[in-house]
Amino acid sequence: MANGLPNPPAALLTAATARSLLDSVDAFLFDCDGVIWKGDELIEGVPETLDLLRNMGKKLVFVTNNSRKSRRQYSKKFKALGVEVAEEEIFTSxxxxxxxxxxxxxxxxxxxxxxxxxxxxxxxxxxxxxxxxxxxxxxxxxxxxxxxxxxxxxxxxxxxxxxxxxxxxxxxxxxxxxxxxxxxxxxxxxxxxxxxxxxxxxxxxxxxxxxxxxxxxxxxxxxxVGKPSSFLMDFLLKSFNLETSRMCMVGDRLDTDILFGQNTGCKTLLVLSGVTTLPELQDGSNSIHPDHYTNSVYDLVGLLQQ
Incomplete structure (x- = not known):
C-alpha cells in the first residue's frame, strides 16, 4: 500500500515495460531459491540473464533468506553451477x-x-x-x-x-x-x-x-533480520552507493521478496519460477502486488531482444 492507497494489480512484463524498467534501474537484487536455482539445479537462462545485465552496467546483488550457508559457501555454490558471483555481492540472512x-x-x-x-x-x-x-x-x-x-x-x-x-x-x-x-x-x-x-x-x-x-x-x-525486515537493506545501502528508488527486487515470494522491496522503496519484479503461482498472485485476498511479474528471469533476455 502506497500513500494509504491499495497497490494496483501487478502488470505482466512486456518488451516495452522491460526496457523501461532497465532504464530506470541501476541495480538488481535477486533472491536465490526459486529465482536463480531450485535446490542444486540452476533455473534455465540464469547465466545469460546475469551476463546481459552486467554488460548493461547493472549492479547485481544476491539477497537470500536461506541461512544454511555463509557468503563464502554460497559463492562456491554459484561457481559450481557455472555462475561467477563474488562473495561481496551476496547478502545472506x-x-x-x-x-x-x-x-x-x-x-x-x-x-x-x-x-x-x-x-x-x-x-x-x-x-x-x-x-x-x-x-x-x-x-x-x-x-x-x-x-x-x-x-x-x-x-x-x-x-x-x-x-x-x-x-x-x-x-x-x-x-x-x-x-x-x-x-x-x-x-x-x-x-x-x-x-x-x-x-x-x-x-x-x-x-x-x-x-x-x-x-x-x-x-x-x-x-x-532477513527479508522482509529492512535491516538487511539498511546494511546493504551502507555497503554500496545505491538509491533504493533505482533498485529492483526480483523474487518468487510475495510475503518476503516483494514485501521487502516495497518496504524499502525498490521497484519489484515477481518471477513465477518458485513459490508463488499466478492464481495466488491474482487471488482477490492477496494484498501484495509487485510492479511487474513474469515467468522467470530469462524472460528479460527475450523481451529485450524484441
Missing amino acids: SFAAAMFLKLNNFSPEKKVYVVGEDGILEELRLAGFEGFGGPEDGKKNILLEANFYFEHDKSVGAVIVGLDQYFNYYKMQYASLCIRENPGCLFIATNRDPTGHMTSTQEWPGAGTMVAAVSCSVQKEPIV
Whole structure:
C-alpha cells in the first residue's frame, strides 16, 4: 500500500515495460531459491540473464533468506553451477544475523547459541563471535525422566534461529532456556519463511517453522533480520552507493521478496519460477502486488531482444 492507497494489480512484463524498467534501474537484487536455482539445479537462462545485465552496467546483488550457508559457501555454490558471483555481492540472512550483533555492540565475551546450520556458525566466527549448537546438537537427545534437570550455558547472550534440518527437542529446550533464563538474552530469527525450495522438486518447511516453535515455547517474538525486515537493506545501502528508488527486487515470494522491496522503496519484479503461482498472485485476498511479474528471469533476455 502506497500513500494509504491499495497497490494496483501487478502488470505482466512486456518488451516495452522491460526496457523501461532497465532504464530506470541501476541495480538488481535477486533472491536465490526459486529465482536463480531450485535446490542444486540452476533455473534455465540464469547465466545469460546475469551476463546481459552486467554488460548493461547493472549492479547485481544476491539477497537470500536461506541461512544454511555463509557468503563464502554460497559463492562456491554459484561457481559450481557455472555462475561467477563474488562473495561481496551476496547478502545472506546468516550474515545479517552476525552483522546485527556487530552493529549492536554485542559483547564478544558472550556466546551465541545457534538453532541452524554451518552458515550461521561461520558468519559468527568471521564476525568475531563464539557460536555453538548447530548441526552438532542435532545428534543430541533428551531422556525425560523424573527429576531430570537440563543444564545450559549462562554466558549465552543471544540465540539465533534459522533453517535447520537437524532441528530437535534438545535444541528447542536449549534455546528456550537461554532466552527465558539468561538476563538480556537476544532472540534473533534469520527469517520467518514458512516454506522453501530445498530441492528442485518440492517445497520443504522453512526457517519460520523452527522460529515458531521456539517463539511459542518462550512466548516472545524474535528480532527478524532477513527479508522482509529492512535491516538487511539498511546494511546493504551502507555497503554500496545505491538509491533504493533505482533498485529492483526480483523474487518468487510475495510475503518476503516483494514485501521487502516495497518496504524499502525498490521497484519489484515477481518471477513465477518458485513459490508463488499466478492464481495466488491474482487471488482477490492477496494484498501484495509487485510492479511487474513474469515467468522467470530469462524472460528479460527475450523481451529485450524484441
